[in-house]
Amino acid sequence: MGVGEEKDIFDEMSLSLLMYNISQNGIKFAKLKSKELTDIGECYYLLKIYYSERELSQEDLCDIFCQSKGTVAKTLRKLEDKGYIERIINKNNRRKYILTLTKEGEEVIPALKREADYWHNSVGFTEVSEETMDVIRTVARKSYNLVND
Secondary structure (H helix, E strand, O other): OOOOOOOOHHHHOOHHHHHHHHHHHHHHHHHHHOOOOOOHHHHHHHHHHHHOOOOEOHHHHHHHHOOOHHHHHHHHHHHHHOOOEEEEEOOOOOOOEEEEEOHHHHHHHHHHHHHHHHHHHHHOHHHOOHHHHHHHHHHHHHHHHHHHO
C-alpha cells in the first residue's frame, strides 16, 4: 500500500477469497460486455476449446470449470444447437466425444478474445510473472488432486 492510501476490504482477504472475487468479477464483466453470447459459460467453453493445445472432452470441461456433468451437458447442448460446436467420437475411446469448434464457432472467437484480452489487460493479468503463474498452477493442481483423489 502506498503512502496515504486507506485500507479496503481487499486488504483483509485471503488468497483463495481474492481469487474467487477476481473470478466472479470476470464473470460479471463478461455478462455486461459480451455482445456475442449472453451465457458466460458458453463464452468460457468456446474460448477454452479454441485455446486448448489438446483435444477436450465434456469431462475435461467439468474438471476445468468445477461444474457438474449436467451443467456442462446443458451448456454444450446450447452451443451445439447454435451451431458453434460439434462432438466427434474419440478414436481411442468410442464412448467419449471430443469437442471441436465449427466454422460459426470460429467466427465468434475474435470478439470473445477481444473482450477477454480487454479484461486481462484492464485488471493487470498481463503483469503477472511466469514464475507466479507456475506457483498458481501448482496450487490449482494440488487443490484438484486433493478433492479428486
